[in-house]
Amino acid sequence: MRRLEVLAVEGLPEVHPGDDLAQLIASHASLVDGDVVVVAQKVVSKAEGRFRRLSEVTASAEAERIAPLLIAAPDPRFVQIVLDESVRVVRSERILITETRHGFVSANGGVDHSNVPGDDVVTLLPEDPDASARRLCERLRELAGVNVGVVISDTFGRPWRLGIVNVALGLAGVPAVRDLRGTFDDAGKSLHATVLAVADDLAAAAGLVMGKTNRAPVVVVRGFDGVGETGAGRDVVRPAGEDLFR
Amino acid sequence: MRRLEVLAVEGLPEVHPGDDLAQLIASHASLVDGDVVVVAQKVVSKAEGRFRRLSEVTASAEAERIAPLLIAAPDPRFVQIVLDESVRVVRSERILITETRHGFVSANGGVDHSNVPGDDVVTLLPEDPDASARRLCERLRELAGVNVGVVISDTFGRPWRLGIVNVALGLAGVPAVRDLRGTFDDAGKSLHATVLAVADDLAAAAGLVMGKTNRAPVVVVRGFDGVGETGAGRDVVRPAGEDLFR
Numbered sequence: 001m002r003r004l005e006v007l008a009v010e011g012l013p014e015v016h017p018g019d020d021l022a023q024l025i026a027s028h029a030s031l032v033d034g035d036v037v038v039v040a041q042k043v044v045s046k047a048e049g050r051f052r053r054l055s056e057v058t059a060s061a062e063a064e065r066i067a068p069l070l071i072a073a074p075d076p077r078f079v080q081i082v083l084d085e086s087v088r089v090v091r092s093e094r095i096l097i098t099e100t101r102h103g104f105v106s107a108n109g110g111v112d113h114s115n116v117p118g119d120d121v122v123t124l125l126p127e128d129p130d131a132s133a134r135r136l137c138e139r140l141r142e143l144a145g146v147n148v149g150v151v152i153s154d155t156f157g158r159p160w161r162l163g164i165v166n167v168a169l170g171l172a173g174v175p176a177v178r179d180l181r182g183t184f185d186d187a188g189k190s191l192h193a194t195v196l197a198v199a200d201d202l203a204a205a206a207g208l209v210m211g212k213t214n215r216a217p218v219v220v221v222r223g224f225d226g227v228g229e230t231g232a233g234r235d236v237v238r239p240a241g242e243d244l245f246r
Numbered sequence: 247m248r249r250l251e252v253l254a255v256e257g258l259p260e261v262h263p264g265d266d267l268a269q270l271i272a273s274h275a276s277l278v279d280g281d282v283v284v285v286a287q288k289v290v291s292k293a294e295g296r297f298r299r300l301s302e303v304t305a306s307a308e309a310e311r312i313a314p315l316l317i318a319a320p321d322p323r324f325v326q327i328v329l330d331e332s333v334r335v336v337r338s339e340r341i342l343i344t345e346t347r348h349g350f351v352s353a354n355g356g357v358d359h360s361n362v363p364g365d366d367v368v369t370l371l372p373e374d375p376d377a378s379a380r381r382l383c384e385r386l387r388e389l390a391g392v393n394v395g396v397v398i399s400d401t402f403g404r405p406w407r408l409g410i411v412n413v414a415l416g417l418a419g420v421p422a423v424r425d426l427r428g429t430f431d432d433a434g435k436s437l438h439a440t441v442l443a444v445a446d447d448l449a450a451a452a453g454l455v456m457g458k459t460n461r462a463p464v465v466v467v468r469g470f471d472g473v474g475e476t477g478a479g480r481d482v483v484r485p486a487g488e489d490l491f492r
Contacts, residue, residue: 002462004454014432039481091490101325105406114431114440155442159405159491160351161413162484163423163443165450177409185360186260186461194360196401196453197409204450207442208470209250215432216248224454238408244337245405245491 008209008216015217017049021243022139025218027035031144034227036174037136038166038206040217041154042115042123044132050124051116052081066092078111085109085124089244095157101123105246106156106167123140126152129170130232137172149173149227151208152245153203159245166207169233174224175199176231199231254462255453261463263295265313268385271464277390280473282420283382283450284412286463287400288361288369288380296370297362298327312338325359331370336492341403346371351482351492352402366469372398374480375416381479395473397418399449399456405491412453414445415479417468420470421445422477439466445477 009029015021021044025037029144048195059067059076063083067076071094083089086098086109098109102125112123126132129152137150152170157163168176180194206219240246255275261267267290271283291297305313305322309329313322317340325342329335332344332355344355348371356371370380375398383396398416403409414422424438452465486492 002254005248008248163441195409196413201450201454204447208447
């Protein structure tokens with residue numbers, strides 16, 4: 001693989017619950033065989049109606065306790081929604097980092113109030129991002145008549161490094177990782193610990209043109225040589241038992 | 247920014263200490279204004295002669311204690327070299343994670359024996375990756391007569407997520423992050439916590455074509471709109487006092 005293109009899909013309208021997102025994408029992008037379609041989680045969640053309203057939530061004592069510990073001093077009902085989406089609190093000093101039901105460790109459990117109107121509504125991560133990716137992928141293949149892969153991405157912070165990067169939450173038709181263990185490097189040595197997180201690399205590459213404010217929530221990566229391989233966003237989650245920082 | 251290309255630089259020879267890496271790159275790539283040249287740390291370290299020999303190292307008691315705790319059961323002298331490159335051990339169960347003198351938290355402190363011949367020699371990270379990037383950048387601009395940016399990249403593992411991704415160790419002529427705090431999203435809401443790690447995104451995008459075994463240690467990202475901005479790899483290191491996982 002010697003050359004990739006990373007292309008923003010232009011002119012997509014605002015997405016609403018029940019919209020046929022694949023149809024919107026297929027009608028705004030000229031997809032070709034082997035394309036990877038990277039879709040921001042936010043629009044998938046909007047299409048799937050993954051919203052909650054703060055006004056319909058009652059904060060627990062735990063949410064009331066955590067909220068004032070956080071820099072952003074969020075509404076305790078916001079914290080409650082994060083807790084509802086999470087199986088475990090990883091950190092609740094300054095920022096709230098939790099493990100979601102999917103196993104993702106991220107700020108606010110993927111609950112977010114950016115890019116939705118008003119102060120009452122927040123978006124949640126898709127219920128099952130891999131299933132969302134598979135549905136999108138099948139429908140895109142049907143509509144565009146070409147073999148594509150799908151990555152549903154979101155921006156996550158990282159320990160040790162500043163800033164957020166786009167990572168892969170859900171996948172279809174692309175590998176999660178490339179396991180090079182047992183292959184040999186250019187000096188003929190066996191590679192012991194080389195598992196490349198290619199789906200996250202695809203997401204990060206797309207993140208460069210996605211921006212945050214320029215309404216480019218769908219990006220095509222053209223030239224990737226792994227479309228048709230199988231993978232799942234779940235495969236990128238490090239098993240808790242092997243995780244030194246959970 | 248609507249379209250990026252990610253291009254492997256083909257045909258580079260094996261790099262040796264003292265080689266003029268910028269000259270090698272300029273003679274194998276047709277650089278244009280605005281290109282970002284992403285260079286794998288390994289070839290920078292080779293050009294700079296950043297090697298050590300296990301046979302010239304004596305393991306301390308600490309290195310002898312740590313080595314058998316690690317899955318790879320490395321030579322204690324390898325552990326000693328890692329400790330010499332590090333200011334602090336972050337984890338030493340199964341894998342050795344340290345904080346390097348630069349502030350990077352990574353496996354084995356960036357010490358590596360892949361892609362170098364024999365069992366005795368290991369490579370170290372560049373002494374000052376930002377300075378290496380600046381030198382490369384200036385010389386590339388001189389040789390190619392165009393305005394380019396440089397990212398020196400390496401593959402790092404992450405907590406919580408499997409696999410390694412390419413990140414930026416040193417930079418010149420490109421921003422480390424894009425700070426969108428205070429700007430507004432498409433719903434008109436102020437973005438509070440949105441600092442995009444663009445240099446890491448550039449590195450990850452390059453990582454897709456770099457591979458590990460196909461000798462493509464230099465990749466050009468064309469179409470990025472930030473060349474000429476200033477940044478440093480050091481700027482991506484989260485200050486220890488703000489880090490919840492150090």
